[in-house]
Amino acid sequence: MIEDESHVRELLIDLLEHDNFQILSAANGSDGLHLAEEHLPDLIICDIVMQGLDGYEVLRRLRQSLQTAAIPLIFLTARTERSGFRKAMVMGADDYITKPFTGDELLEAVHARLQKQALMRQAYTIHDYLQPPSPEVLHPGQTSLRSCPNIRESHLYQALEQSEFELYYQPQFAISSGALVGAEALIRWRSPLFGMVSPAAFMALAEETGFIVLLDQWVIQTACAQAKTWQDAGLCPLRVAVNISSLQFNHPHLTERIDQVLVTTGLQPQCLELELTEALLIQDVESTTSRLQELKELDIQIAIDDFGTGYASLGYLQHFPFDILKLDQCFVRDVNINATNAAIATAVIQMAHDLRLIVVAEGVETEAERQFLLQHQCDVIQGYLMSHPLSSADFEQFQRTVSGSSLPI
Numbered sequence: 195m196i197e198d199e200s201h202v203r204e205l206l207i208d209l210l211e212h213d214n215f216q217i218l219s220a221a222n223g224s225d226g227l228h229l230a231e232e233h234l235p236d237l238i239i240c241d242i243v244m245q246g247l248d249g250y251e252v253l254r255r256l257r258q259s260l261q262t263a264a265i266p267l268i269f270l271t272a273r274t275e276r277s278g279f280r281k282a283m284v285m286g287a288d289d290y291i292t293k294p295f296t297g298d299e300l301l302e303a304v305h306a307r308l309q310k311q312a313l314m315r316q317a318y319t320i321h322d323y324l325q326p327p328s329p330e331v332l333h334p335g336q337t338s339l340r341s342c343p344n345i346r347e348s349h350l351y352q353a354l355e356q357s358e359f360e361l362y363y364q365p366q367f368a369i370s371s372g373a374l375v376g377a378e379a380l381i382r383w384r385s386p387l388f389g390m391v392s393p394a395a396f397m398a399l400a401e402e403t404g405f406i407v408l409l410d411q412w413v414i415q416t417a418c419a420q421a422k423t424w425q426d427a428g429l430c431p432l433r434v435a436v437n438i439s440s441l442q443f444n445h446p447h448l449t450e451r452i453d454q455v456l457v458t459t460g461l462q463p464q465c466l467e468l469e470l471t472e473a474l475l476i477q478d479v480e481s482t483t484s485r486l487q488e489l490k491e492l493d494i495q496i497a498i499d500d501f502g503t504g505y506a507s508l509g510y511l512q513h514f515p516f517d518i519l520k521l522d523q524c525f526v527r528d529v530n531i532n533a534t535n536a537a538i539a540t541a542v543i544q545m546a547h548d549l550r551l552i553v554v555a556e557g558v559e560t561e562a563e564r565q566f567l568l569q570h571q572c573d574v575i576q577g578y579l580m581s582h583p584l585s586s587a588d589f590e591q592f593q594r595t596v597s598g599s600s601l602p603i
């Protein structure tokens with residue numbers, strides 16, 4: 195623990211010792227660095243504002259040395275220092291606790307961080323390499339419905355560390371003009387052990403274990419940075435949609451984190467869309483509503499994904515501040531000849547428009563489906579008929595060959 199105010203230091207020591215932690219403490223940054231190098235602690239809690247070396251400088255020096263680079267660090271910061279914690283997270287801090295804090299907040303942050311660290315370590319055990327690889331190799335654009343039994347949690351952490359995850363982008367088009375208006379970012383895992391793995395094969399595991407929170411954070415960061423890079427290269431601004439899991443949606447720092455990504459990447463908030471599923475929204479209507487309000491204040495777009503597959507009550511739609519409704523593929527399939535799907539699709543489009551939502555039809559595979567959707571005033575289409583999900587390089591090429599439109603559509 196590195197903290198220059200003695201009463202805060204003592205309070206922290208009391209709280210943590212009470213929970214059976216062993217504490218090494220320093221009253222300034224340079225003593226703290228020496229302690230860290232000498233003892234390689236499991237975790238560092240560090241004040242930001244200190245005389246001499248401040249918290250940022252301590253973090254910078256820790257991350258520079260091979261020995262101490264991987265030690266997780268939690269910053270202590272005053273609640274008013276918003277720009278400060280943003281800087282801290284960008285520099286590679288793992289979490290932060292705002293003063294004044296409760297004992298529970300402190301212990302929760304510490305335990306969560308140590309647990310993550312333990313999992314990361316596990317990921318490197320040689321044991322993992324003894325597992326036989328799965329024979330399945332998937333085409334990057336394709337979805338596999340079977341999950342892979344050999345994939346374990348530690349593989350996921352390792353994959354993130356080794357940069358094996360990749361985003362593919364599936365283009366979305368305004369149906370009436372045919373203009374490219376956006377893309378959905380879809381995750382792929384290029385694994386040396388398992389080959390190209392689709393989300394269907396590892397999402398359930400990622401969700402069960404909580405890994406999804408880290409992954410979703412990576413996805414948001416990567417998609418926003420990529421969208422900004424394309425804009426800077428002179429391509430037409432697109433809206434990039436990312437999928438958000440329930441755990442991520444309920445994460446206490448979600449809004450701050452998204453805000454932080456927008457600030458650091460410089461992407462306009464209107465160019466980011468979050469896709470949320472129905473199941474996630476109805477868990478707790480009150481907290482969902484306030485969370486959505488918070489997100490809307492960032493000025494980003496919010497979509498309800500896979501509409502109609504969950505617990506769709508048309509009634510709750512109007513209570514939530516959505517911008518976009520994604521009609522699930524199960525209603526799009528054969529919509530031109532299947533009377534039930536035609537009735538549902540038509541009604542959903544009508545209702546969504548009454549609520550001033552943009553309708554995106556997912557999984558459009560045939561020209562006849564497209565024609566039907568065009569006639570029934572669907573706004574945007576996405577599907578294999580136009581394009582499979584593409585790697586970032588292929589999608590960049592794709593953007594150069596088609597015409598875009600200016601937002602918003």
Ligand code: C2E
Nearest residue numbers: 337380381392393413437438439557558559576577578579
């Ligand atoms: P989704 O959000 O509903 O994504 C649409 C899925 O439909 C994608 O499958 C896409 O490749 C597929 N698809 C697109 N067009 C067609 C078509 O014309 N025909 C058919 N049969 N399928 C089409 P994918 O990429 O396998 O993703 C599956 C699900 O995994 C996604 O469903 C989404 O819920 C989840 N997912 C994907 N990437 C992420 C991510 O980064 N984070 C989170 N939390 N979830 C993700």
Ligand code: MG
Nearest residue numbers: 378437469499
């Ligand atoms: Mg989606």
Ligand code: MG
Nearest residue numbers: 499500520556
């Ligand atoms: Mg969907």
